[in-house]
Amino acid sequence: GSPAGGEEPLVIRYGNIYPASTTFGKAVDRMAELVEERSDGAVRMDVFHSGALGSEQVHIEGVREGSLEMAHTGTAGIALFVPETALFEQWYAFDDLDQLARAFDDATPLLERMYADKGFTLLGTFYNGPRTLISTSPIRSLDDVQGKQLRVPGSDLYVRMANGLGARGVSMPLGDAFTGLQTGTIDALEGSPDDLRSGGYGSVAPYLTLDEHVYHPLSIVYGRDAWEALAPEQRELVQAAVDEVSAEQRAALEQANVDALTELEEDGVEIIEITDREAWADRVAPTSAGFAQRFGPDGQRIVEILDAAGRP
Amino acid sequence: MHDDDVATAAPPGRAHLLIDRYHRIVPVLDRVTIGAAVALVTTGVAVTALAVAARKIPALPSMSWASELTTFCLVAAVLLVVPQGLRQNTQMAVTVLTDRLGDRGFQALTAVNQVLSACLFGVLAWFGTETVLIQQASHTPQLGLSMAVPYLVLAVAAALMLLETVVRFAEALLGRAPRGPVGADTPVEV
Amino acid sequence: MEMLLLFGLLIGFLVLGMPVAVAIGLSALAVIVLADLAVPLTLVPHQIFAGMNSYALMAVPFFILAGEMMNASGVTQRIIRLALALVGHVRGSLAQVNTVGSIMMAGVSGSGAADTAALGSVLIPEMEKKGYDRAYSAAITAATATVGPIIPPSVLFVVYGSLTNTSVGSLFLAGILPGLVMGVILMAVAYVTARRRGFQQDPEPFSLAALGGAALGGLAAALVPAIIVAAILTGFATATEVGVVAVLVALLLGLVAFGRLRGWRELTGVVTAATRTSAAILFIIATSGLFANVLTRLRFQDSLLGAVSGISTDPIVVLVLIVLALLLFGMFIDVTPLLIMFAAPVAVIGGELGLDPLHLGVVVVLTATIGAVTPPVGGYLIIAGGIARVPLTAMVRPLVPFWGALVLSLAVLISFPALATAIPSLVGG
Numbered sequence: 001g002s003p004a005g006g007e008e009p010l011v012i013r014y015g016n017i018y019p020a021s022t023t024f025g026k027a028v029d030r031m032a033e034l035v036e037e038r039s040d041g042a043v044r045m046d047v048f049h050s051g052a053l054g055s056e057q058v059h060i061e062g063v064r065e066g067s068l069e070m071a072h073t074g075t076a077g078i079a080l081f082v083p084e085t086a087l088f089e090q091w092y093a094f095d096d097l098d099q100l101a102r103a104f105d106d107a108t109p110l111l112e113r114m115y116a117d118k119g120f121t122l123l124g125t126f127y128n129g130p131r132t133l134i135s136t137s138p139i140r141s142l143d144d145v146q147g148k149q150l151r152v153p154g155s156d157l158y159v160r161m162a163n164g165l166g167a168r169g170v171s172m173p174l175g176d177a178f179t180g181l182q183t184g185t186i187d188a189l190e191g192s193p194d195d196l197r198s199g200g201y202g203s204v205a206p207y208l209t210l211d212e213h214v215y216h217p218l219s220i221v222y223g224r225d226a227w228e229a230l231a232p233e234q235r236e237l238v239q240a241a242v243d244e245v246s247a248e249q250r251a252a253l254e255q256a257n258v259d260a261l262t263e264l265e266e267d268g269v270e271i272i273e274i275t276d277r278e279a280w281a282d283r284v285a286p287t288s289a290g291f292a293q294r295f296g297p298d299g300q301r302i303v304e305i306l307d308a309a310g311r312p
Numbered sequence: 313m314h315d316d317d318v319a320t321a322a323p324p325g326r327a328h329l330l331i332d333r334y335h336r337i338v339p340v341l342d343r344v345t346i347g348a349a350v351a352l353v354t355t356g357v358a359v360t361a362l363a364v365a366a367r368k369i370p371a372l373p374s375m376s377w378a379s380e381l382t383t384f385c386l387v388a389a390v391l392l393v394v395p396q397g398l399r400q401n402t403q404m405a406v407t408v409l410t411d412r413l414g415d416r417g418f419q420a421l422t423a424v425n426q427v428l429s430a431c432l433f434g435v436l437a438w439f440g441t442e443t444v445l446i447q448q449a450s451h452t453p454q455l456g457l458s459m460a461v462p463y464l465v466l467a468v469a470a471a472l473m474l475l476e477t478v479v480r481f482a483e484a485l486l487g488r489a490p491r492g493p494v495g496a497d498t499p500v501e502v
Numbered sequence: 503m504e505m506l507l508l509f510g511l512l513i514g515f516l517v518l519g520m521p522v523a524v525a526i527g528l529s530a531l532a533v534i535v536l537a538d539l540a541v542p543l544t545l546v547p548h549q550i551f552a553g554m555n556s557y558a559l560m561a562v563p564f565f566i567l568a569g570e571m572m573n574a575s576g577v578t579q580r581i582i583r584l585a586l587a588l589v590g591h592v593r594g595s596l597a598q599v600n601t602v603g604s605i606m607m608a609g610v611s612g613s614g615a616a617d618t619a620a621l622g623s624v625l626i627p628e629m630e631k632k633g634y635d636r637a638y639s640a641a642i643t644a645a646t647a648t649v650g651p652i653i654p655p656s657v658l659f660v661v662y663g664s665l666t667n668t669s670v671g672s673l674f675l676a677g678i679l680p681g682l683v684m685g686v687i688l689m690a691v692a693y694v695t696a697r698r699r700g701f702q703q704d705p706e707p708f709s710l711a712a713l714g715g716a717a718l719g720g721l722a723a724a725l726v727p728a729i730i731v732a733a734i735l736t737g738f739a740t741a742t743e744v745g746v747v748a749v750l751v752a753l754l755l756g757l758v759a760f761g762r763l764r765g766w767r768e769l770t771g772v773v774t775a776a777t778r779t780s781a782a783i784l785f786i787i788a789t790s791g792l793f794a795n796v797l798t799r800l801r802f803q804d805s806l807l808g809a810v811s812g813i814s815t816d817p818i819v820v821l822v823l824i825v826l827a828l829l830l831f832g833m834f835i836d837v838t839p840l841l842i843m844f845a846a847p848v849a850v851i852g853g854e855l856g857l858d859p860l861h862l863g864v865v866v867v868l869t870a871t872i873g874a875v876t877p878p879v880g881g882y883l884i885i886a887g888g889i890a891r892v893p894l895t896a897m898v899r900p901l902v903p904f905w906g907a908l909v910l911s912l913a914v915l916i917s918f919p920a921l922a923t924a925i926p927s928l929v930g931g
């Protein structure tokens with residue numbers, strides 16, 4: 001629609017590192033719709049899907065410098081500025097999405113301050129997970145994972161956690177992962193069922209283990225300076241849209257994972273449930289403790305919140 | 313050398329002397345940048361080789377940070393060598409027009425090109441420095457290094473590129489900007 | 503409108519003779535400022551760094567270093583000797599040696615430009631002595647060097663793979679058969695043209711003893727491609743890591759087997775030269791990072807996709823259209839920048855239409871490579887012409903049959919996707 005009052009519309013550039021077809025892509029498109037409708041075209045969102053503007057790191061740096069206004073971001077992004085957010089992605093910290101959501105809600109006031117210190121405004125969060133393992137040979141127990149070459153994202157935390165579990169964390173580019181599984185450079189890869197399905201890994205790695213090591217938040221952030229330059233009613237408008245679509249995304253994620261698992265199974269991937277998840281969690285506990293130690297008071301506060309909300 | 317032939321043809325002035333002096337200092341500058349580049353590339357080769365070994369031999373500690381260190385080393389090496397490539401005219405360029413120009417036209421065009429190039433390198437150096445300040449709060453994913461480090465290398469390299477552009481601009485004004493590759497075959501002593 | 507400005511400025515700056523990397527970065531910068539994209543100028547250093555900050559891309563400097571080390575080790579001479587022993591008895595033998603040498607060289611080096619320079623500097627003077635015309639010698643050297651980037655290792659596949667998120671290892675494997683097909687077609691054309699022009703009617707007789715002697719040295723050189731392909735096939739390492747393996751093998755050959763690389767100074771000279779070459783390529787990739795970011799902000803990929811799907815949705819028709827467009831652009835833009843600028847949008851289109859990513863990758867790289875031997879701007883032509891001291895215009899006539907050979911190879915590759923997909927799908931299949 002044409003902007004009310006004939007003025008140039010306010011354009012909010014949003015960078016989405018996931019494809020448009022994912023729960024995140026759909027949520028952001030919906031957010032853009034809501035904002036434009038409710039402002040009668042006075043506020044418009046310019047959405048770039050599929051990481052068209054670059055890596056997650058490029059996105060968060062873009063929000064910081066002001067070449068983007070908004071993005072959702074996790075360990076590969078916001079954690080580069082606020083390292084404490086990586087604590088949410090410690091392995092086996094949560095048994096389900098509710099636990100994580102409770103922890104994130106409890107930590108929000110603290111996070112808001114930490115983000116603001118680094119030039120970001122926290123508006124809400126999407127969720128992803130549970131991350132699972134897909135492998136070339138079946139992983140049914142903690143013993144099976146020992147010594148496996150496990151591809152993880154290029155993040156210090158993930159490499160430590162994989163090593164702590166007894167696997168060998170390999171941080172190769174995701175583009176090499178398919179060939180890596182095919183040729184045996186790596187034995188396994190991790191990600192949410194939906195990520196693993198869309199990557200087509202099932203054809204070379206027909207075993208998916210539901211170890212559910214990570215449920216994680218994807219903070220929806222706005223550049224602090226840009227946010228403060230908005231009129232109060234514009235802020236309200238955006239905040240309301242974020243609140244609405246993030247609730248929808250959470251419901252959609254659970255459905256997407258169910259659908260992905262069904263599709264993977266139809267494609268001949270064996271879905272493996274583990275019975276000794278307690279033992280997996282115990283195995284990485286020292287690594288988590290060691291990782292948490294590097295942080296100051298804010299980090300310790302988050303650890304307390306995680307302990308209160310997460311697994312005992 | 314090519315430059316000297318042209319230089320003797322023109323009246324020796326202070327500007328010529330300055331440029332001649334610059335060309336005498338250049339080997340020292342190259343010794344530093346090329347020396348650093350060779351060390352960085354060697355580090356990249358060694359670290360990657362060790363990381364492969366570490367992955368194959370369970371007894372060795374994991375070196376998954378090697379990919380990040382290798383990338384930074386090679387990117388830094390490349391950036392440090394670009395200014396020299398500009399001076400030696402070894403960066404890829406289209407020469408359909410320049411080949412057809414007489415000397416005066418060539419020198420004039422070269423001067424124009426340097427002014428335009430200086431815009432890019434100037435922005436790169438100035439805002440590269442600003443980026444160092446903005447992104448220093450950010451850390452690299454694996455080594456936990458401040459992102460100020462890679463951006464600082466970029467800003468320094470851009471400043472050196474700007475310097476080469478200014479020198480070439482002065483050479484063009486004096487009618488002594490060289491055509492084609494210059495001295496790229498002379499080995500650089502390290 | 504902004505898009506027109508962007509490409510207009512790019513072409514303008516290129517014609518002015520600015521370094522390609524600068525022309526790309528500057529046209530993007532100009533559009534940011536002139537079209538008011540509302541981005542801070544820190545985007546310029548940010549994207550230029552991000553353009554290079556990729557581990558997959560680091561295979562480029564590694565394979566260039568390996569190639570440089572290989573040349574210093576005396577591999578080129580051994581390859582020429584082996585090629586001479588193999589095909590020296592055919593009429594127009596040096597034309598055949600040039601072609602077969604290029605095919606063997608392709609397996610050792612990652613860059614067609616390096617192959618042109620290495621083989622040309624030895625073979626062109628030799629061909630001149632045996633009565634070949636200089637323009638023909640330069641033309642055949644440049645034309646056959648196009649096999650270089652298709653047979654692994656290949657810097658261009660690394661560039662394509664890292665810009666499109668396609669596995670570089672798989673692309674390497676996908677290039678083997680198409681490269682060999684190209685080689686055979688080029689050998690046939692070399693045979694016919696050398697005969698028609700009456701070059702070397704009485705070649706030297708075939709000698710088993712000479713072949714035996716040459717094979718020993720050639721075998722050591724042939725080890726390199728064997729190790730590279732084996733390392734990828736067995737999953738020993740990723741493409742970037744294999745680049746380092748190639749560097750170490752080349753170093754070992756130079757130090758021990760051939761005893762050519764001696765001393766610290768020579769080694770640092772090799773590293774320096776390789777870093778210079780890498781810098782020329784990677785700086786283009788860096789400024790292209792900024793250029794691509796501006797293109798995305800202007801929604802170039804979307805409009806391109808819309809335009810293409812407006813013409814046809816038949817994957818083969820679209821593929822042919824892409825090839826024709828790239829051939830046209832390739833006349834004016836050299837192979838590496840051409841690939842850098844178009845790889846990502848083309849891969850997006852291919853993905854939407856369901857084209858096999860490996861087949862598309864090989865087709866696109868081969869098409870871009872043909873740009874290196876088409877005037878007015880062709881990197882291999884410039885190198886070969888420089889060595890032979892012939893102007894570009896003189897090379898056009900002898901090039902015509904070779905262009906025919908390359909277009910035929912391209913047509914065969916487009917018609918038979920299995921040429922690209924067979925070997926990669928064999929692995930772990």
Ligand code: NA
Pocket residue numbers: 607608609610611612613649650651652653654655656
């Ligand atoms: Na090759």
Ligand code: NA
Pocket residue numbers: 832833834835836872873874875876877878879880881
């Ligand atoms: Na061309």
